[in-house]
Amino acid sequence: xxxxxxxxxxxxxxxxxxxxxxxxxxxxxxxxxxxxxxxxxxxxxxxxxxxxxxxxxxxxxxxxxxxxxxxxxxxxxxxxxxxxxxxxxxxxxxxxxxxxxxxxxxxxxxxxxxxxxxxxxxxxxxxxxxxxxxxxxxxxxxxxxxxxxxxxxxxxxxxxxxxxxxxxxxxxxxxxxxxxxxxxxxxxxxxxxxx
Numbered sequence: 001x002x003x004x005x006x007x008x009x010x011x012x013x014x015x016x017x018x019x020x021x022x023x024x025x026x027x028x029x030x031x032x033x034x035x036x037x038x039x040x041x042x043x044x045x046x047x048x049x050x051x052x053x054x055x056x057x058x059x060x061x062x063x064x065x066x067x068x069x070x071x072x073x074x075x076x077x078x079x080x081x082x083x084x085x086x087x088x089x090x091x092x093x094x095x096x097x098x099x100x101x102x103x104x105x106x107x108x109x110x111x112x113x114x115x116x117x118x119x120x121x122x123x124x125x126x127x128x129x130x131x132x133x134x135x136x137x138x139x140x141x142x143x144x145x146x147x148x149x150x151x152x153x154x155x156x157x158x159x160x161x162x163x164x165x166x167x168x169x170x171x172x173x174x175x176x177x178x179x180x181x182x183x184x185x186x187x188x189x190x191x192x193x194x195x
Contacts, residue, residue: 003181004152006191008046012101012125013039016053016110016132016142018094021087026133026161033093035185036131036159040094042185046192049123051101053110053138056088057081061106072107109141117149127152129188130180131159135168143180153180156188 015036023029040050057076061083065076075081081088083104096102101123103114111117120128128151132139139160146153155176162168176182183191 003183003187003191005194006048006127006129006154006188008043008048008192010125011043011127011129012049012051012120012123013043013129013131014051014053014110014142015040015090015094016130016138017055018052018091018131018133019054019056019088020091021081021085022055022133023091025163027163027165029161032133032159032161033091036156037094039129039131039156039159039185039188042189042192043129044097048129048192049101049125050096051103051110051116051120052090052094052096053103053105053114053116053132053142054088054090055081055106055138056083056085056104057106058083065106107141108137109145110138111142111145111149126150127154129154129156131156133161135160135162135171136164137162140171140175143176147179154188155180155182156185157182158184 062076065072067073101119103116106113128146130139130142157172
């Protein structure tokens with residue numbers, strides 16, 4: 001199946017969980033950040049939107065996490081990822097600009113605990129380009145949710161990363177292609193040039 005064209009004004013690049021406490025957890029994180037920084041510039045130049053997603057908790061968020069949640073009950077119990085901590089702030093190399101979308105989430109997916117989809121809808125966005133850490137966390141959850149919501153979804157194969165290389169490979173090569181167009185940052189640049 002051929003890769004569809006991208007209409008920049010209906011497209012958002014989601015920069016997910018590129019925050020100070022998470023970026024260092026993946027291999028070659030400096031190179032990853034530079035590639036994503038380039039894609040942010042490409043999408044901006046073409047007239048697309050940039051959306052930033054970070055995971056961070058308030059005291060009330062911690063208190064509301066039930067014991068049934070295997071991942072986040074441990075986060076809440078340890079009082080990790082407080083929304084004001086440096087670890088939850090977006091990596092300054094990728095800092096948001098005025099007019100960018102920005103959401104704070106308290107689960108894996110970008111949309112399940114935020115108003116992201118309402119914000120995208122208000123801007124008439126029907127196409128998402130995903131960059132994020134980790135492939136098995138925010139990227140997987142967001143791909144599944146966005147596909148179910150009928151977005152056209154692109155995953156940047158070299159703009160996502162996971163601490164586990166094999167998990168990353170299986171998701172990018174075997175799982176994502178059934179729900180998203182898997183391209184790399186160079187492909188994105190070319191798609192944006194052809195509009």
